[in-house]
Amino acid sequence: MPKQAQGTLRRxxxxxxxAAALWPLQALALAWGIGGWVTEAAPQASLAAAGAFAVIGxxxxxxxxxxxxxxxxxxxxxxxxLRQALLTREARRPGAAASSAALAAxxxxxxxxxGPWITRYRPAMARTKLVPLLIxxxxxxxxxxxxxxxxVAGPLIPVFMALVGMAAKEASARQMVEIGDMNTLLIDRIAALPDILLLNAGDASRAAFEARAEGLRERTMAVLRVAFLSSTVLELFSAIGVALVAVYVGFSLLGEVNFGTWGTGLTLAEGVFLLLLAPEYFQPLRDLAAAWHDKAAAEAVADELDALEADETTPVLGQGARAEPLAGPASVxxxxxxxxxxxxxxxxxxxxxAPGESVALSGPSGTGKSTALDLIAGLLTPEEGQVTVAGQALACEIADAWRARVxxxxxSVHVPDMTLRRFLDPHDLSAxxxxxxxxxxxxxxxxxxxEGLETVLGETGAGVSGGEARRLLLARAFLTGADVILADEPTADLDAANGGAIIxxxxxxxAEGRTVIVATHDPALSGAMGRVVTVGEGAA
Known part of the structure; x- marks a missing residue:
């Protein structure tokens, strides 16, 4: 937690x-007023007591x-x-351990x-350390x-609270896992909805979703059972304590009990004062018990945050911000x-x-063709060796500027939720x-x-095929003036006409002098490039 937030929370x-410690003063004023009213003391005393009670309140x-x-x-x-740091870190981390649905959850x-843990736990702990001891x-x-x-009654509450807290944390951790799984399943089903409809698998998908929802319900009810059980027991302890005080005070004022004071009998004002103190003695302990469940849930979330931070996947180079194009030759x-x-x-x-050269990376699947393109784009960081672009070692400091030329x-083309015109010309170059x-x-x-260029395709590029979406990206390259073109299997799964158009x-x-590097299995595309480099098995 940041130091500034810790200081604010301490205050x-x-x-x-x-504020809670002021209650004994209010109770004293109220008891004094009631005692004076019953003994028919001066009216001014009762008014002063009421005024003091109101001001302190x-x-x-x-x-x-x-x-x-x-x-x-x-x-x-x-x-x-935390949300901003998590978004920034995970957005720059390719192939992270967390799915997008789990991250969204x-x-x-x-x-x-x-939130409830931060706002309730530390204030409740501070009240517990001060108020019960004062009372x-x-x-x-x-x-x-x-x-x-x-x-005797007070310590029973924190002891039981600690015992319940262990069970509460375990139940909360299971609930957090179930929430993440539920979100993952939902996103997967939405993404696969066309296939589900085509395969007439709606009933099976619905059954799987219902089973997951039932699992989440059971985990949530387990957390609530622990919360209600602990609340019931803690309320019982505090109610017994308050009742014992009330019985003692009542019998003392009736003259049936003649012990428990320091030599003199209990007066009405003293009895009322003790009765007013009794609930407030247990209240901070009850508040802390309620906040303890918030703490258990927060610890379960903190464990998941620690697991995300422990992911050692190297982040994308740079910040993903707009930058001026990097100076130097378009070499890689x-x-x-x-x-x-x-x-x-x-x-x-x-x-x-070299600048202006066209190269095809060829070779079996899984040998690193796409990985090479990701390295050149700064989307991956090599464990060993060096990537050089425009005559400089590719590092965080120049990655955004380099990608401005790429x-x-x-x-699989991702189209932002914007018009096609804005997608093709994001910087309004008026080309x-x-x-x-x-x-x-x-x-x-x-x-x-x-709607022509004013059409909004959506993230999946609805309205155009995969090959057409790739051709639109190539049009974007022509338009923006990018002088380094990286294409990953651009003709894969396309018919001859679409594939030929992309080639x-x-x-x-x-031909315009751009540097073009493609990863491909397509002999026609490889033949259209100036040079072929074999990656993996059989590499020279």
Whole structure:
């Protein structure tokens, strides 16, 4: 937790404890007023007692409000910082251990669970450290019998609270896992919805979802059972303690009990004072018990955060921010590069691509062709060796500037939720869009769309095929002036017409002097490039 948030929480806890510690003064004023009213003392005394009670109550309310506001702002800041740090880290970490659904659950539902713990636990702990001891001392001062009752009943609550806390944390941890699994299943089912409908698998999918929902219900009910059980027992202890004080005070005032005080009998004002102190003696302990469940849930979330932070996947180089293009030649070189895959290192062949050269990376699947492209784009960091771009070692400091010169055409195209015009010209360069579309053999794709360049395709590129989406990306490369083109299996799974159009577009880019590097199994595409480099088995 940041130091600033810790300081704010300390102030909130101190204010909350001081506000609670004012109750004995209120109780004293009320008991004094009631005692004076019954004994028919001067009316001014009762009015003074009522005034003191009201003033102290206002001071308590103001202090409580300020403490709550401080705690809320501290919690809001901590959750915001954690969410931002998690988003920033995971967005730059390719192939991270957490699925997007599990990450979404952490960012939305699970991090929010930290709020009650931050706002309630530390103030409750501060009140518990101060108020019961203060009331215990006052009770012993008035009546040692009531002090003994408090001394015996009070410690039972934290002892039982600790026992319940272990079970609560375990139940909360299972619930957190189930929430993540539920989100993962939901995202998977939404993504596979067209296939589910085509295969008529709706009933099976619904049954799987119902089973997962039932598992989440059971985990949630387990947490609630622990919470209600502990609440019942703690309320029982506090109710017994308050009842014993009430019985003792009542019989003492009736003259049936003649012990428990320091030599003199218990007066009405003293009896009322003790009765008013009794509930507030147990209240901080009850508050801490409730906050203990928040702590158990927060610890379960913290364990998941620690697991995410323990993921050693190397983040993407750079910050992903817009930058001015990196100066220097459009050259690329890989030297003695190896990438870690699990416990093994995948060695890649040395590669030296001159500006304006077109190169095809060929070889069996899984040998590192796509990995080489990711390394060149700064999306992966080599375990060994060096990647050189534009005459400089590719590092975090220049990665964003280098990517400003790169156009990447992946196998699966992701289209942001924006119009096609804005997607093709994200920086509003006002270039000749028609010419770029013609060069990419994509003018017919736009013409066939219902709203042309104003069409919003959506993240899955609905309305265009995979090959058409890749041609649109190539048009974007023409338009933005990217002088390094990386294409990962751009003709995979395409018919001859679409594949040929992409090959022609890549050849046109190379003819304009752009550096073009493709990973492919397609002999026609390899033949259209100026040079073929074999990756993996049989590499020279």
């Amino acid at each position: 909130a806890a101190l204010l909350s404890a001081l 206002i001071v308590r309310a103001v202090a409580d409000r300020i403490a709550a506001r401080l705690a809320f702002h501290a919690a809001d800041g901590v959750i915001h910082d 952490m960012l939305t539902e699970k991090l929010a669970i930290l 215990l001392a006052l009770a012993f001062y008035v009546s040692w019998a009531v002090g003994v009752i408090f001394l 070189a890989l030297s003695s590069v190896a990438v870690r895959r699990g416990d093994q290192l995948l060695a890649l062949p040395d590669l030296d691509v 156009a990447y055409v992946p196998q 000749d869009m028609d010419a770029a579309l013609r060069k990419a053999r994509a003018e017919g794709i736009v013409a066939a769309l219902p 022609d577009a890549l050849a046109a880019l190379a």
